[in-house]
Amino acid sequence: MSTLFSLSKEGSSGDHEGLALKETRITPIRRSGRRKLFVITGIAGTIVVVLALALGLGLGLGLKKTSNMSYVTTNSSFLLDQNFVVTNITTTRYYEFVISEATGSPNGFERTMLVVNNQFPGPLVEVNSGDELVVNVFNQLPNGTTIHWHGQLQNGTNYMDGTNGITQCPIPPGMNFTYRFTINPSQYGTFWYHAHASTQYTDGIYGPLVIHSPSEPIFGQYDRDALVILSDWYDVMSSGLLTQYLSSAGIDGSNYGGVNPGAEPPPDSGLINGKMNGSSFDLEPNLSYRLRIINMGTLTEFMFSVDSHVLSVVEADGISIEPVNVHRVPIHVAQRYSVILTTNQTAGSYNVRGEMQSSCYKLSNPNLNTMVLATMTYGASPTTPNTQDWSDAIPALCLDLNSTMIVPQIAMDPPNSTDVVQVFMSFQQTIQSGGTQTLAFMNSTSWLSDTTNPTLLQMSKAGIQTTFDSNQLVVVNDNITVFDLILNNYDDASHPFHLHGHVFWILGEGDGSYTSGVSQLSTTNPPRRDTLTLPGYGWVAIRFITDNPGLWAFHCHIGWHMAAGLLMQFADLPGQIQQLQIPSYLSDQCAQQGGGVVAN
Ligand code: C2O
Numbered sequence: 349m350s351t352l353f354s355l356s357k358e359g360s361s362g363d364h365e366g367l368a369l370k371e372t373r374i375t376p377i378r379r380s381g382r383r384k385l386f387v388i389t390g391i392a393g394t395i396v397v398v399l400a401l402a403l404g405l406g407l408g409l410g411l412k413k414t415s416n417m418s419y420v421t422t423n424s425s426f427l428l429d430q431n432f433v434v435t436n437i438t439t440t441r442y443y444e445f446v447i448s449e450a451t452g453s454p455n456g457f458e459r460t461m462l463v464v465n466n467q468f469p470g471p472l473v474e475v476n477s478g479d480e481l482v483v484n485v486f487n488q489l490p491n492g493t494t495i496h497w498h499g500q501l502q503n504g505t506n507y508m509d510g511t512n513g514i515t516q517c518p519i520p521p522g523m524n525f526t527y528r529f530t531i532n533p534s535q536y537g538t539f540w541y542h543a544h545a546s547t548q549y550t551d552g553i554y555g556p557l558v559i560h561s562p563s564e565p566i567f568g569q570y571d572r573d574a575l576v577i578l579s580d581w582y583d584v585m586s587s588g589l590l591t592q593y594l595s596s597a598g599i600d601g602s603n604y605g606g607v608n609p610g611a612e613p614p615p616d617s618g619l620i621n622g623k624m625n626g627s628s629f630d631l632e633p634n635l636s637y638r639l640r641i642i643n644m645g646t647l648t649e650f651m652f653s654v655d656s657h658v659l660s661v662v663e664a665d666g667i668s669i670e671p672v673n674v675h676r677v678p679i680h681v682a683q684r685y686s687v688i689l690t691t692n693q694t695a696g697s698y699n700v701r702g703e704m705q706s707s708c709y710k711l712s713n714p715n716l717n718t719m720v721l722a723t724m725t726y727g728a729s730p731t732t733p734n735t736q737d738w739s740d741a742i743p744a745l746c747l748d749l750n751s752t753m754i755v756p757q758i759a760m761d762p763p764n765s766t767d768v769v770q771v772f773m774s775f776q777q778t779i780q781s782g783g784t785q786t787l788a789f790m791n792s793t794s795w796l797s798d799t800t801n802p803t804l805l806q807m808s809k810a811g812i813q814t815t816f817d818s819n820q821l822v823v824v825n826d827n828i829t830v831f832d833l834i835l836n837n838y839d840d841a842s843h844p845f846h847l848h849g850h851v852f853w854i855l856g857e858g859d860g861s862y863t864s865g866v867s868q869l870s871t872t873n874p875p876r877r878d879t880l881t882l883p884g885y886g887w888v889a890i891r892f893i894t895d896n897p898g899l900w901a902f903h904c905h906i907g908w909h910m911a912a913g914l915l916m917q918f919a920d921l922p923g924q925i926q927q928l929q930i931p932s933y934l935s936d937q938c939a940q941q942g943g944g945v946v947a948n
Pocket residue numbers: 496498499511542544682846848901903905
């Protein structure tokens with residue numbers, strides 16, 4: 349185990365920068381006042397300075413232009429195009445994604461980021477249910493990457509799930525991978541995509557995926573559509589933070605009041621639609637807007653609200669729910685909610701709030717401003733709002749919206765379960781040859797991705813009797829099984845868990861350990877979703893059907909935790925896995941990996 353987390357090659361997105369970009373490497377230093385300071389290394393850097401001085405250019409401007417990394421564009425409008433035709437007639441939609449490093453400053457502090465098509469957040473993918481989606485992903489990073497389509501069922505196309513070490517090998521630098529799959533005709537609503545290799549998405553590889561359908565219960569019942577992308581943000585690359593987080597000393601505690609092995613790095617900022625306190629929603633009066641809120645963050649649960657406007661929640665993770673009015677919506681990492689907001693108050697500007705629930709962190713960052721603001725304006729020209737937050741107290745519980753508020757509009761009672769899996773998650777100090785590490789465990793397994801032989805390929809070759817290495821916890825079932833998955837939390841913090849390839853029912857949750865007894869579980873139209881929050885020192889019971897051939901990750905979506913091993917897998921219908929039409933380029937790219945097991 350000693351070398352498992354020594355970050356080399358894939359998975360540590362920052363490692364190779366020094367090599368690849370040596371000539372014009374620019375290391376940003378935190379701004380002091382309004383002046384930007386840079387440390388420049390290498391010969392080209394010296395030339396840049398000389399040129400900049402000689403030409404009398406402003407230093408920041410001169411350096412930006414001569415860096416070999418392009419500057420990130422922030423999308424300016426997050427209103428969806430009203431001309432998009434929502435229809436049952438399906439088509440094929442093509443996108444090209446170029447994944448690269450770029451320089452950007454979403455929170456005002458310039459750094460290297462990882463981005464899609466030089467945009468942050470990444471471009472909107474917009475489809476109708478049943479459409480075929482083709483995304484050709486070109487990897488221009490110095491490391492391998494994958495793109496995962498969060499929440500997509502991928503029925504029959506498990507190999508397009510984009511999960512490093514499970515459904516594919518990382519796309520090698522300089523190569524491309526074509527994701528081609530059909531959006532399940534039963535799915536509609538708000539989704540997203542993100543890199544699924546190490547903590548790469550933390551550095552910016554994420555964007556929205558919206559699926560329209562005339563069958564969606566809310567179709568035609570609102571006037572306009574807008575995106576609200578919430579994320580937490582770090583001033584430095586995640587790869588370095590991950591190395592510290594996994595090390596015996598933990599992350600450098602000097603900023604956070606001491607040494608804290610096992611504590612996650614707290615973010616430096618929060619963003620709404622890719623900006624700290626700068627996004628604006630320019631709306632029209634007297635219309636109803638569907639705000640599609642997506643938490644694309646790494647660690648942070650947000651509390652979302654708009655001053656003076658009641659929000660009617662109508663969707664949770666792609667499932668339409670009976671409208672419920674709230675002042676604030678708690679949203680954990682990877683979850684989505686749609687809310688209807690009506691622009692029927694006094695014309696003017698209002699605060700849109702994404703309040704970061706920093707009490708859920710193990711470490712606090714004194715420099716973090718947890719109140720992330722955007723401006724919503726209608727019927728007037730935008731000004732800085734002086735509107736008041738709702739006065740009702742915010743419960744600091746780090747929990748989901750109460751499940752009694754999540755009532756699916758299309759009622760569905762789960763079938764009776766045919767099997768039960770009990771899983772315990774914990775963090776444990778493990779002794780390695782190089783010292784101790786805090787790793788995350790599902791039962792007694794701490795996941796480590798096999799980036800040359802993903803579990804899908806292993807099973808497609810060996811079938812049901814596949815034996816996996818000791819870093820994989822895989823529950824294999826060759827019949828269609830209705831699982832009750834009981835997940836117990838031996839950690840004090842709450843964790844947003846996501847199951848790939850399925851929508852599960854939430855049957856119950858509670859404090860302490862689950863003690864069997866059907867009375868605790870509700871099976872009458874329970875909430876259905878793909879990401880739920882497991883309470884600190886608590887349990888959840890979910891039910892799902894193993895009817896989707898493939899290897900499906902079930903993991904905590906906190907980037908740091910997945911990279912520390914908080915992931916297990918379900919293998920549905922192995923007999924059918926062997927018949928999946930896995931494209932040959934997938935296995936070819938596995939043969940092109942450097943070899944060996946590397947970091948998640
Ligand atoms: Cu949103 Cu395993 O991912």
